[in-house]
Amino acid sequence: MAPPTARHKPNAPGKFKSDARSLKRKRDVVDHEKLQNLVDELDIKSEFKEFCDLPLSQPTASGLEASHFKTLTDVQSKAVPLALKGKDILGAAKTGSGKTLAFLVPVLENLYRQKWTEFDGLGALIISPTRELAIQIFEVLRKIGRHHTFSAGLIIGGRSLQEEQERLGRMNILVCTPGRMLQHMDQTAAFEVDNLQMLVLDEADRIMDMGFQTAIDAIVEHLPKKRQTLLFSATQTKRVSDLARLSLKDPEYVSVHESAASATPMSLQQFYVLCPLADKLDTLFSFIRSNIKAKIIVFLSSGKQVRFVYESFRHLQPGIPLMHLHGRQKQTTRLEITSKFSASKNSCIFATDVVARGLDFPAVDWVIQLDCPEDADTYIHRVGRTARYERAGKAVLFLDPSEEEGMLKRLEQKKVPIQRTKPREKKQQSIKNQLQNMCFQDPELKYLGQKAFVSYARSIFVQKDKEIYHINKYDLEGYAASMGLPGAPKIKFRKGEDAKKAKNIPRALLSSEEESDDEPKEPKKPEVRTKYDRMFERRNQDVLSGHYSKLIAEDGHDEIDDARKDADDDNDFLSVKRVVSVDESSDDDEASDEGDAIPGAKIIPGVGREAIVIDSKRKEKLMTSKKKLLKLKEKGTKLVFDDEGKPHEMYELEDERDFVRRGPADAQRAKFVELATEKVREADLDDKELAKQKKRERREKKKAKYAEENAGSEDEAPALVEDGDHQDPLELLASLPLADEEDSKPAKRPKKWFEDDSEDEKRKPKKNKRVIETADEPETLEDLEALAAGLLK
Ligand SMILES: Nc1ncnc2c1ncn2[C@@H]1O[C@H](COP(=O)(O)OP(=O)(O)OP(=O)(O)O)[C@@H](O)[C@H]1O
Numbered sequence: 005m006a007p008p009t010a011r012h013k014p015n016a017p018g019k020f021k022s023d024a025r026s027l028k029r030k031r032d033v034v035d036h037e038k039l040q041n042l043v044d045e046l047d048i049k050s051e052f053k054e055f056c057d058l059p060l061s062q063p064t065a066s067g068l069e070a071s072h073f074k075t076l077t078d079v080q081s082k083a084v085p086l087a088l089k090g091k092d093i094l095g096a097a098k099t100g101s102g103k104t105l106a107f108l109v110p111v112l113e114n115l116y117r118q119k120w121t122e123f124d125g126l127g128a129l130i131i132s133p134t135r136e137l138a139i140q141i142f143e144v145l146r147k148i149g150r151h152h153t154f155s156a157g158l159i160i161g162g163r164s165l166q167e168e169q170e171r172l173g174r175m176n177i178l179v180c181t182p183g184r185m186l187q188h189m190d191q192t193a194a195f196e197v198d199n200l201q202m203l204v205l206d207e208a209d210r211i212m213d214m215g216f217q218t219a220i221d222a223i224v225e226h227l228p229k230k231r232q233t234l235l236f237s238a239t240q241t242k243r244v245s246d247l248a249r250l251s252l253k254d255p256e257y258v259s260v261h262e263s264a265a266s267a268t269p270m271s272l273q274q275f276y277v278l279c280p281l282a283d284k285l286d287t288l289f290s291f292i293r294s295n296i297k298a299k300i301i302v303f304l305s306s307g308k309q310v311r312f313v314y315e316s317f318r319h320l321q322p323g324i325p326l327m328h329l330h331g332r333q334k335q336t337t338r339l340e341i342t343s344k345f346s347a348s349k350n351s352c353i354f355a356t357d358v359v360a361r362g363l364d365f366p367a368v369d370w371v372i373q374l375d376c377p378e379d380a381d382t383y384i385h386r387v388g389r390t391a392r393y394e395r396a397g398k399a400v401l402f403l404d405p406s407e408e409e410g411m412l413k414r415l416e417q418k419k420v421p422i423q424r425t426k427p428r429e430k431k432q433q434s435i436k437n438q439l440q441n442m443c444f445q446d447p448e449l450k451y452l453g454q455k456a457f458v459s460y461a462r463s464i465f466v467q468k469d470k471e472i473y474h475i476n477k478y479d480l481e482g483y484a485a486s487m488g489l490p491g492a493p494k495i496k497f498r499k500g501e502d503a504k505k506a507k508n509i510p511r512a513l514l515s516s517e518e519e520s521d522d523e524p525k526e527p528k529k530p531e532v533r534t535k536y537d538r539m540f541e542r543r544n545q546d547v548l549s550g551h552y553s554k555l556i557a558e559d560g561h562d563e564i565d566d567a568r569k570d571a572d573d574d575n576d577f578l579s580v581k582r583v584v585s586v587d588e589s590s591d592d593d594e595a596s597d598e599g600d601a602i603p604g605a606k607i608i609p610g611v612g613r614e615a616i617v618i619d620s621k622r623k624e625k626l627m628t629s630k631k632k633l634l635k636l637k638e639k640g641t642k643l644v645f646d647d648e649g650k651p652h653e654m655y656e657l658e659d660e661r662d663f664v665r666r667g668p669a670d671a672q673r674a675k676f677v678e679l680a681t682e683k684v685r686e687a688d689l690d691d692k693e694l695a696k697q698k699k700r701e702r703r704e705k706k707k708a709k710y711a712e713e714n715a716g717s718e719d720e721a722p723a724l725v726e727d728g729d730h731q732d733p734l735e736l737l738a739s740l741p742l743a744d745e746e747d748s749k750p751a752k753r754p755k756k757w758f759e760d761d762s763e764d765e766k767r768k769p770k771k772n773k774r775v776i777e778t779a780d781e782p783e784t785l786e787d788l789e790a791l792a793a794g795l796l797k
Contacts, residue, residue, distance in 0.1 A: 126200055
């Protein structure tokens with residue numbers, strides 16, 4: 005340390021602090037340069053066994069160490085060095101082989117070496133196909149990035165758009181789902197991606213799949229062309245069209261299983277059972293009954309199937325906790341169930357493919373595929389929920405005899421080793437009668453069963469691979485009976501490819517934004533309704549309500565004529581002869597209020613100023629008086645003047661012949677809409693560009709000011725200011741909700757499978773250490789909820 009000067013007293017504690025900070029900054033500069041040199045000189049052909057063999061920054065190295073990651077997996081040892089050197093990567097490695105770290109480590113490192121700060125905006129965007137997977141990726145990022153000073157956020161919907169918008173502009177790393185990201189790119193003016201350095205697509209083949217295609221294309225359109233792109237999946241292909249769409253430049257193909265004997269982990273045992281559709285539920289129940297000490301995932305083809313099997317098996321009490329998970333559940337419920345299943349030792353979860361990809365449930369013993377997957381890739385991802393990172397696991401595929409040949413062929417093509425097994429006769433039990441009784445007694449269960457049956461049959465019908473699925477070969481009647489239904493419900497099938505498309509498109513991307521996996525429902529805009537709509541819909545007013553109903557029913561008729569007819573036919577006392585609507589905004593309001601504009605006319609109670617009742621011939625006659633009627637007449641029309649000063653009505657009908665000459669009305673309308681859309685789009689782009697420009701200028705100003713201040717006084721600690729807020733970027737990662745942050749004594753947490761007792765010792769907080777050092781995985785729904793909500797702090 006430099007000797008203290010006269011101005012800085014040696015015993016001033018502030019001085020020591022700032023000296024230390026200044027020294028640290030100098031050290032950091034040297035470190036950054038050294039690190040960059042090491043990366044430049046890195047020989048990608050060398051064998052890297054451990055993370056410490058790689059040129060990693062101190063914050064990443066200590067984050068990895070604290071998270072107990074030491075040895076590199078195959079995909080990590082190949083992909084990380086290439087990605088550190090800035091290469092585009094197409095990564096394909098088996099399920100559970102550690103692809104997440106293979107992209108997260110380079111993301112942290114590449115931004116670190118570029119000295120990324122909050123002023124630089126968004127540096128890396130990580131896209132995942134489901135919310136659950138995005139949360140999981142974020143949790144890993146949080147763990148290994150805990151010593152970094154980047155701000156990181158999770159954009160998966162389920163929260164208000166505005167809440168996310170406010171924080172979006174400050175983020176350096178974002179983990180997101182495609183639908184929500186696109187929404188922000190379109191609607192959040194302050195969201196700038198011009199500086200983006202890295203784009204990562206986890207489960208890239210799924211994201212590039214037809215359901216997400218449009219969203220991804222639109223997102224990529226917003227991103228700068230010059231960037232690093234990393235694509236990872238267990239079933240990654242080299243599809244040229246995808247590479248072109250993502251503008252990958254000379255990508256390195258990192259395939260860890262291409263030369264391997266199988267596409268699935270070696271520690272995974274895979275079986276199939278031949279089981280006619282009508283016996284499936286019996287066999288599944290028998291299987292669960294004989295494995296009540298195991299942790300099991302059962303995959304089914306639709307949410308309705310999941311619900312029926314869950315509800316009916318729950319009544320049958322197989323002796324193991326049952327759970328169910330599908331895309332139609334609320335996000336909080338899904339998170340709750342996911343974490344409950346993760347934490348459980350023995351339980352059985354019925355699920356759709358919403359959990360098929362990427363989710364890292366610890367210690368799953370069995371993956372059962374009750375409904376055949378749509379293709380071999382889906383099979384690989386489903387079985388990948390067990391036998392993760394060198395652990396053992398077993399998988400069983402239920403095949404209807406009609407599916408056997410086609411499916412086995414597909415699996416063989418994908419190098420999936422699978423062998424046939426037979427259920428033990430002794431253990432086999434039938435639940436058909438019980439299900440029948442249950443459906444008989446409980447109409448709701450029967451209804452659920454019928455819906456499940458229909459959705460199953462539809463799912464078979466829309467399957468693309470007709471070599472596997474032949475709808476006519478299934479014993480659907482038998483299946484309905486096995487579900488306890490009194491006969492197979494009639495089904496209408498939608499013809500053609502569209503149905504398949506509809507099945508695959510994530511609901512998030514459908515216009516209704518119904519969303520299964522990705523996006524929340526945005527509140528629908530209320531329909532524009534006038535007071536007249538409300539008035540005519542009003543019922544139970546008083547004695548007149550019947551007449552109102554009559555009027556409503558006669559919608560579209562000339563009301564006055566009808567009322568007149570009524571007057572002739574009907575001599576009832578107090579009948580509504582005619583209702584004249586009065587515009588509230590017109591001058592007649594006053595008169596109506598007073599009730600004397602038309603002598604004898606009454607205001608209908610409960611209707612207020614909205615209608616006047618004429619209930620006698622004399623009054624009706626009065627109504628024909630021109631003078632009186634003048635009061636009810638419209639007060640004139642709005643005119644517009646052309647360039648020559650001639651008045652025109654606001655909406656003039658043009659000459660019909662001219663109109664016809666210009667072509668069919670539909671085509672004209674389409675053209676008009678197209679032109680108007682284009683105009684709006686252009687205006688929108690201009691507005692956004694302007695907003696971005698302003699933001700950029702503000703940021704540049706702040707950056708310059710910060711640099712100036714620092715040049716003057718080396719001792720000043722970096723203070724990042726955003727819109728007047730004092731904002732330490734470290735806070736953003738450090739302030740993420742931690743399970744035990746509030747407690748001085750951290751609560752005991754269950755050990756991870758790779759930890760032993762000594763970990764408890766290591767975990768004890770040391771004196772003077774930051775709270776973040778004891779960072780723990782969120783364990784409750786509240787933690788996860790807070791995670792999703794509070795990340796963008
Ligand atoms: N280097 C490592 N050392 C120890 N454990 C690791 C390492 N890398 C990853 N893991 C663990 O392996 C498991 C699987 O990792 P990850 O979820 O990244 O797999 P994946 O390849 O992405 O799988 P999927 O294809 O199913 O998405 C995780 O529990 C993770 O913590």
